[in-house]
Amino acid sequence: MLTTTAKVQIVLDVLQRLYPNPSVPLKRRDPYTHLIAVLLSAQCTDARVNQVTPALFARADRPERMIELDVEEIEQIIRPCGLAPRKSKAIWELSQILLAEHGGQVPPDLAALERLPGVGHKTAQVVLAQNFGVPTFPVDTHIHRLIYRWGLSNGKNVEQTERDCKRLFPQERWNDLHLQIIYFGREHCPARGHQPAECLLCSRIGRRSLFK
Missing domain, CATH: 1.10.340.30 (Hypothetical protein; domain 2)
Incomplete structure (x- = not known):
């Protein structure tokens, strides 16, 4: 069984490989x-x-x-x-x-x-x-869902998920991770029609309840 530290490293490695330079999705001028x-x-x-x-x-x-x-x-x-x-x-x-x-x-x-x-x-x-460029870890419902699926938070609420993310992930990665997790959720780990056995992360670190 993987430790939390090992799970975190897998998340960091996979997301950095998939989205090395995540762009801000909303168009803006300032x-x-x-x-x-x-x-x-x-x-x-x-x-x-x-x-x-x-x-x-x-x-x-x-x-x-x-x-x-x-x-x-x-x-x-x-x-x-x-x-x-x-x-x-x-x-x-x-x-x-x-x-x-x-x-x-x-x-x-x-x-x-x-x-x-x-x-x-x-x-x-x-x-x-x-x-x-202020280090923050905004958690929306999509990030909340993925962090729970990966067994990195108990899914109680977004506030708890934010605290867990800030505790587990290195601060210098927070801003990119926020975007990387959002993009991963859209492309590989959707709310509906999700196939955990085929998901690049859930298949490796997903909580057991995903596979029942």
Whole structure:
């Protein structure tokens, strides 16, 4: 039976071989446009967000331009992303706060980001990691699922999974690993139709319950 340390090394080796230079999936120009894109990605695919944001950023790609739009205008543009009433209000309000409290800039600070409307813990960490190089380990439902399948966390909740990931994996790999695990899940370890015996990682380190 493999030790946890051995499992971690297998994950690191396989993911680095498959995705040596993982790219950020959401199109953005700067921290502000990335913040908006990540906010829009809640319960929406990255592909759909990337289809919608060009039209939004053509109208407003800075907070001072965003607050010149009506919330209803923002809502109409982002409607394909889902949850448009809530997201449009959050985008307008956070743009106003950035101007009033942060000089129109996205602050490289977790607590400050989490205080912005519509910005949760995961979104804040993604923005910090992918714009400012701050080591974080954002855990979404997909990462949560894979880490559980690999027997590296008990699957209790995403908060516990994040703590386990930060404890098990070297900090210098956190930011890349977040993306690598997401890409691996999409291509090799999906939520539905998963064949653990054929999966490059589950076949080697998957918990026994996957094979019952």
